Amino acid sequence: MDKEKKTIAKEALQALAEIEEVTKMENLVKDNKIEFKVGEEIYQIRKPSAVERQEIDTSRRKKYLELINDSSFYFRRQWVEKYKAKGIDINAMEQKVKSYQGDIEQLLLRLATATEPKDVQTLKKEIYSLRDEQFSLSMEITDLLSHSIENQLLMYTNSYTTYIVLEKKEGENCTKLFSTFDEFMKSESEVINQAFLYINYLIYQYTGEKK
Numbered sequence: 001m002d003k004e005k006k007t008i009a010k011e012a013l014q015a016l017a018e019i020e021e022v023t024k025m026e027n028l029v030k031d032n033k034i035e036f037k038v039g040e041e042i043y044q045i046r047k048p049s050a051v052e053r054q055e056i057d058t059s060r061r062k063k064y065l066e067l068i069n070d071s072s073f074y075f076r077r078q079w080v081e082k083y084k085a086k087g088i089d090i091n092a093m094e095q096k097v098k099s100y101q102g103d104i105e106q107l108l109l110r111l112a113t114a115t116e117p118k119d120v121q122t123l124k125k126e127i128y129s130l131r132d133e134q135f136s137l138s139m140e141i142t143d144l145l146s147h148s149i150e151n152q153l154l155m156y157t158n159s160y161t162t163y164i165v166l167e168k169k170e171g172e173n174c175t176k177l178f179s180t181f182d183e184f185m186k187s188e189s190e191v192i193n194q195a196f197l198y199i200n201y202l203i204y205q206y207t208g209e210k211k
Contacts (some may be wrong), residue, residue: 018115019059035169036197038191042169043177043203045162052164059181063156066210067149076148083144100134159185162192163197 024134048056064144067073080090104127111123145151163184167174177191178184184192 032202034202036194036198038189038194041191043191043195044167044169044174045165045198046167047202048161048165055160056164059160060153060157064149064153066142067152072168073147073149073152076145079145079148088144090141090144093137097134097137097141100130100137104130104134158199161203162195164194165199166191 023168033044035042035044037043083090107123107127107130111120111127114120114123142151163181165179166177166184168177178187
């Protein structure tokens with residue numbers, strides 16, 4: 001029975017990989033780095049070193065103190081209470097997002113064992129539809145809470161991390177693209193937009209280990 005469960009789980013993960021193109025993303029990661037091109041130039045982001053992680057943490061801590069000392073910023077729970085007083089129940093919206101996820105996971109298990117092409121296509125359409133609804137609701141929640149201290153801190157930390165690990169490649173040599181965080185924040189470079197596409201996956205999702 002355990003072997004059967006492992007087989008189903010493996011097939012479900014393979015189905016999920018096809019839908020979310022996880023395999024494609026993993027193939028971009030080499031030695032804890034992701035290389036990408038903008039125009040004719042090659043850039044990369046990489047996992048920060050221990051010293052860099054310490055710098056990121058120090059910067060994050062300073063930003064946190066700045067935010068909590070500003071009376072115009074509120075914590076997430078405070079925003080939730082304010083919205084509820086206006087008739088917007090964020091907790092209920094989040095439960096709906098979790099409900100969507102449960103439905104998606106059940107469909108993925110069915111997809112993993114489906115053999116008929118027609119059934120496969122039908123299940124995929126259902127999954128795509130649920131994911132669209134889940135994504136739309138998640139984005140609505142994100143927009144509502146975008147000014148919370150937690151959200152502002154996360155965006156700042158992601159930006160600072162990207163600034164630290166974003167490099168330009170010239171042959172075998174890599175140089176930091178921006179000399180200061182202020183320069184990074186003022187830039188509207190397409191390079192930064194590309195880097196943001198990969199940074200969360202590299203730093204928070206990819207472990208570097210093959211299952």
